[in-house]
Amino acid sequence: MNQDGYELVIGLEVHVELNTKNKMFCNCSTDYFGQPANTHICPVCLGLPGALPIINHEAIQSCMKIGLALNCTVAENSRFERKNYFYPDLPKGFQISQYRWPLCTGGWLEVSDMNGQANKIRINRVHQEEDTGKLTHSNRNSLVDYNRSGIPLVEIVTEPDFHDVESVRDYAKKLQQIFRSLGVSNADMEKGDMRLEANVSVRPVGSQELPDYRVELKNINSFRFMVAAIEYERSRQIAALEKGEELTQETRGWNEEKKETYLQRGKEEAHDYRYFPEPDLPELQVASQVVQIKKEMPELPEAKIRRYKQDLSLPQSAAQVLASDSNLSKVFETALEISAGKLTALTVANKLINSQNGASLLPEKVVQDLLTSKEGLIEDNNEISKLAQEAIKENAQVAEIYRKGKLTAIQSLIGVVMRKSQGKADAAKVKETLEKLLNSES
Amino acid sequence: MRQPKSDLQNSQNIEHVAKLANLPLSNAELAIYSEQLDKIIDYINQLNQVDTKGVEPTFSVREITNVFQTGEQNQSLTATEALQNAPVHKDNFFVTKGIFED
Numbered sequence: 001m002n003q004d005g006y007e008l009v010i011g012l013e014v015h016v017e018l019n020t021k022n023k024m025f026c027n028c029s030t031d032y033f034g035q036p037a038n039t040h041i042c043p044v045c046l047g048l049p050g051a052l053p054i055i056n057h058e059a060i061q062s063c064m065k066i067g068l069a070l071n072c073t074v075a076e077n078s079r080f081e082r083k084n085y086f087y088p089d090l091p092k093g094f095q096i097s098q099y100r101w102p103l104c105t106g107g108w109l110e111v112s113d114m115n116g117q118a119n120k121i122r123i124n125r126v127h128q129e130e131d132t133g134k135l136t137h138s139n140r141n142s143l144v145d146y147n148r149s150g151i152p153l154v155e156i157v158t159e160p161d162f163h164d165v166e167s168v169r170d171y172a173k174k175l176q177q178i179f180r181s182l183g184v185s186n187a188d189m190e191k192g193d194m195r196l197e198a199n200v201s202v203r204p205v206g207s208q209e210l211p212d213y214r215v216e217l218k219n220i221n222s223f224r225f226m227v228a229a230i231e232y233e234r235s236r237q238i239a240a241l242e243k244g245e246e247l248t249q250e251t252r253g254w255n256e257e258k259k260e261t262y263l264q265r266g267k268e269e270a271h272d273y274r275y276f277p278e279p280d281l282p283e284l285q286v287a288s289q290v291v292q293i294k295k296e297m298p299e300l301p302e303a304k305i306r307r308y309k310q311d312l313s314l315p316q317s318a319a320q321v322l323a324s325d326s327n328l329s330k331v332f333e334t335a336l337e338i339s340a341g342k343l344t345a346l347t348v349a350n351k352l353i354n355s356q357n358g359a360s361l362l363p364e365k366v367v368q369d370l371l372t373s374k375e376g377l378i379e380d381n382n383e384i385s386k387l388a389q390e391a392i393k394e395n396a397q398v399a400e401i402y403r404k405g406k407l408t409a410i411q412s413l414i415g416v417v418m419r420k421s422q423g424k425a426d427a428a429k430v431k432e433t434l435e436k437l438l439n440s441e442s
Numbered sequence: 443m444r445q446p447k448s449d450l451q452n453s454q455n456i457e458h459v460a461k462l463a464n465l466p467l468s469n470a471e472l473a474i475y476s477e478q479l480d481k482i483i484d485y486i487n488q489l490n491q492v493d494t495k496g497v498e499p500t501f502s503v504r505e506i507t508n509v510f511q512t513g514e515q516n517q518s519l520t521a522t523e524a525l526q527n528a529p530v531h532k533d534n535f536f537v538t539k540g541i542f543e544d
Contacts, residue, residue: 036534037534038525042519043519046519046524055510056510057511142540282508285507
């Protein structure tokens with residue numbers, strides 16, 4: 001079957017759990033990981049009758065940071081709404097979310113596609129909502145733990161601007177880096193801190209129109225599976241279109257054993273959430289806080305990469321690796337500062353990139369190691385030879401002891417050369433040179 | 443004004459709404475609620491005749507904005523307290539009828 005002639009059209013929805021101290025609408029602690037079930041709950045996050053939610057400002061600020069990092073505009077007026085549906089993970093019968101008045105709208109993020117080409121992905125919205133409880137299915141029952149219920153959750157929705165899985169991969173990676181540099185979430189996909197949903201359809205290459213259907217890939221917990229599911233959908237949908245079949249709006253999941261997607265919900269069963277404004281929560285008017293929040297925001301990976309390239313003359317690849325991990329870039333910048341010009345940015349960068357655990361190294365140690373080790377500099381044979389000759393001349397007695405057979409005496413001569421070179425000489429080369437000199441003069 | 447709907451449309455609507463509200467209704471009940479819902483919709487349609495162009499909707503009667511948590515942390519309920527009204531619970535969990543990942 002010829003699969004050419006079609007292109008993917010993908011829009012993404014990413015959910016990220018914020019790492020605030022308190023839950024979204026109550027004062028329960030969010031520190032529930034590894035704790036016994038139903039120990040971090042109160043009348044609000046249990047949805048008991050009469051309980052009233054109160055907005056967590058820290059979460060709103062984090063949501064704005066994410067929005068601003070994605071070049072969005074913060075709304076002058078923003079509101080929460082009730083998204084109604086019945087499922088035991090939500091004890092209230094609705095989720096407090098945002099619909100018509102999201103906090104941040106209209107942004108973009110640049111990603112690389114499969115040809116390495118940079119494309120702007122438009123961000124439709126970044127809105128605030130709450131997470132649900134966790135269900136465990138056992139036999140004929142479902143066990144419910146509400147510790148996660150009400151954890152602040154931010155949803156980021158793109159326009160259908162992705163046309164290959166590489167762009168999707170790059171987008172997810174960049175978002176994760178942004179969350180981590182902002183310090184708003186650990187964004188650990190394995191732990192479910194960050195979750196992806198994809199709306200996937202295909203169209204003939206060259207067509208600018210959006211297909212009249214889309215398949216929603218949902219409840220896929222691993223990034224690898226999501227990529228596999230998108231690739232599977234591409235083939236399945238093209239095959240269906242080639243056969244003249246009509247594709248419809250539906251929700252599909254991923255079966256890892258069979259390596260295929262499967263129908264979860266058809267069009268007829270599509271949810272009807274009946275959103276309406278949450279009457280218990282007053283409107284947010286926080287656009288005036290943007291100036292202050294921008295001041296508090298750290299430098300983001302993209303800006304860091306630019307600075308490393310322009311100001312420190314690092315190659316793109318090194319700049320990218322360093323900037324992608326805020327701990328690593330911190331070690332890099334501190335080490336560079338401590339080295340006070342004795343080391344080039346590239347030397348420090350290479351050392352960290354080539355270390356397995358660069359991000360956890362002590363900057364002082366990195367500098368010290370570099371200054372005393374091979375990468376530290378003086379490898380020039382003539383210079384080392386000059387210093388070695390000086391050392392032998394100034395320590396004739398020690399040289400004599402070596403020549404008489406006490407070979408360990410060379411250590412003290414190596415020490416002299418290292419001191420003369422201020423620790424910058426290559427120790428192995430120094431030893432070799434001293435041996436040559438001492439043996440030839442005997 | 444709303445176009446009058448056929449009985450069939452009405453019963454489909456009421457079934458849909460009942461499903462969304464998670465209410466299992468018998469055929470007799472569907473008929474009763476269908477009639478009642480019709481009356482409610484007529485009433486709303488009557489309200490809809492008022493010209494509200496340019497009038498801001500009221501979502502809350504209290505005109506306040508930006509009300510936030512104080513930041514303190516509350517003592518959460520204990521699992522025992524939280525579970526005391528649950529019809530079924532096991533270990534620390536609430537137990538519901540099997541809900542399988544669809």
